[in-house]
Amino acid sequence: MKKDIPWLAPVLLIGILLFVWEGAVELFSIPLYVLPSPLQVLRALAKELPVLSLHGGVTVAEALAGMAVSMVLAAALGILMDCFPLVRRGLYPVLVVTQTVPMIVMAPILIIYMGFGIGPKILTVVLMCFFPVAVSFSDGLAQVDEEYVNLVRSYGAGRFQAYRLVKIPAAVPSLLSGLKVAATYSISGAVVGEWIGATQGLGYYLLRVKNSYMLDRVFACVAVIILLSLAMNGLIRLYQYLAFPYMRRKM
Numbered sequence: 001m002k003k004d005i006p007w008l009a010p011v012l013l014i015g016i017l018l019f020v021w022e023g024a025v026e027l028f029s030i031p032l033y034v035l036p037s038p039l040q041v042l043r044a045l046a047k048e049l050p051v052l053s054l055h056g057g058v059t060v061a062e063a064l065a066g067m068a069v070s071m072v073l074a075a076a077l078g079i080l081m082d083c084f085p086l087v088r089r090g091l092y093p094v095l096v097v098t099q100t101v102p103m104i105v106m107a108p109i110l111i112i113y114m115g116f117g118i119g120p121k122i123l124t125v126v127l128m129c130f131f132p133v134a135v136s137f138s139d140g141l142a143q144v145d146e147e148y149v150n151l152v153r154s155y156g157a158g159r160f161q162a163y164r165l166v167k168i169p170a171a172v173p174s175l176l177s178g179l180k181v182a183a184t185y186s187i188s189g190a191v192v193g194e195w196i197g198a199t200q201g202l203g204y205y206l207l208r209v210k211n212s213y214m215l216d217r218v219f220a221c222v223a224v225i226i227l228l229s230l231a232m233n234g235l236i237r238l239y240q241y242l243a244f245p246y247m248r249r250k251m
Contacts, residue, residue, distance in 0.1 A: 036216035044216035045223060051205070052224050058201040059194065060228060062118060063186035066125025067232075070182060074130055075175070078137035079163060088138070099131050103189065107196040121193035121201070128189035129182035133175065140174025141167050176240050183232040187225055202228075 018038045024030070025037035032040060045052070081088035103124060110120040148166045157165060187202075194203025202225055209217040 033213045033215055036219055040216045041219040041223065044214075045220040048217055048220055052202070052221065055200055055202050055205045056224055056228060059187060059190045059203070059225075060232075062121040062190040062193070062201070063125055063228075063232060065118075066122045066189060067129055067179075067183060067186050069122065070126050070129040070133055071179065073126070074133035074137055074178070077134050078141060078171075078175075079168075081134075081138045082141040082167070083159075092135075092138075095131055095134060098127070103128055103192050104195075107193055110193070111197045116197045116199075120196075121190050121198065124193035125186050125189035128185045128192075132181040132185075133178040136178025136181075137171055137175045140171030143174075144170045172244065176236060176244075179236045180233055183236050184229050186232055187229045191225060 022037050022039060025035060025040075030037075036044070077091070081091060106127060107120065107124055110123055114120045114123065144167050148170070149162050152162050152165050190201065191203040191206065194201035195207055198204040202221055206218060206221045206225075209221065
């Protein structure tokens with residue numbers, strides 16, 4: 001029996017959509033400033049690749065910095081909420097409420113208080129990525145069987161050692177699940193921050209070409225943002241694959 005190829009169906013669907021898109025643009029003679037064809041987008045991508053690479057490097061740096069800060073803060077808060085149930089009951093609803101505020105609204109406020117440097121962009125990424133990591137890690141810690149904790153405590157392990165030896169290793173799969181989601185959001189978070197105020201980055205480039213009605217370059221930039229978001233997610237998956245062989249069947 002032949003093994004199913006999971007990526008074959010979406011690749012075929014995307015290919016059909018691109019074919020229909022190209023055919024519609026050619027058939028109805030749709031102008032470039034209304035809707036570029038996939039081939040026009042591809043040509044724009046090839047032409048603008050050096051510029052997009054430069055701006056993309058800035059956006060990726062902001063996303064990576066924001067991800068690093070998010071992971072540290074989320075891990076610390078997740079342990080704190082697991083140690084003290086009162087803290088969890090107080091903070092968990094606040095974390096949920098923060099996700100109801102659109103980031104496009106928060107970004108201008110960050111610019112006002114922090115200026116137009118890299119700080120607001122990193123903080124935007126942190127605000128978008130912190131929640132899924134913190135919640136996933138906290139839930140993972142809460143689901144650890146307390147019998148394992150009691151076992152190491154019976155051998156004289158302290159509270160910190162119980163976390164280090166049992167709870168944190170057991171919650172790593174949940175942490176990685178949250179990081180996968182956050183990694184996908186990280187590029188978008190950086191782009192949102194760059195929309196509001198920046199002199200470089202994919203958000204700045206996107207805003208500039210959009211105002212010039214260069215829709216082929218707009219779509220090319222969107223394609224780069226999608227690819228980078230997938231690459232960030234893939235980076236976490238690669239780390240999981242290499243660092244935790246026992247989790248490979250779950251990927």
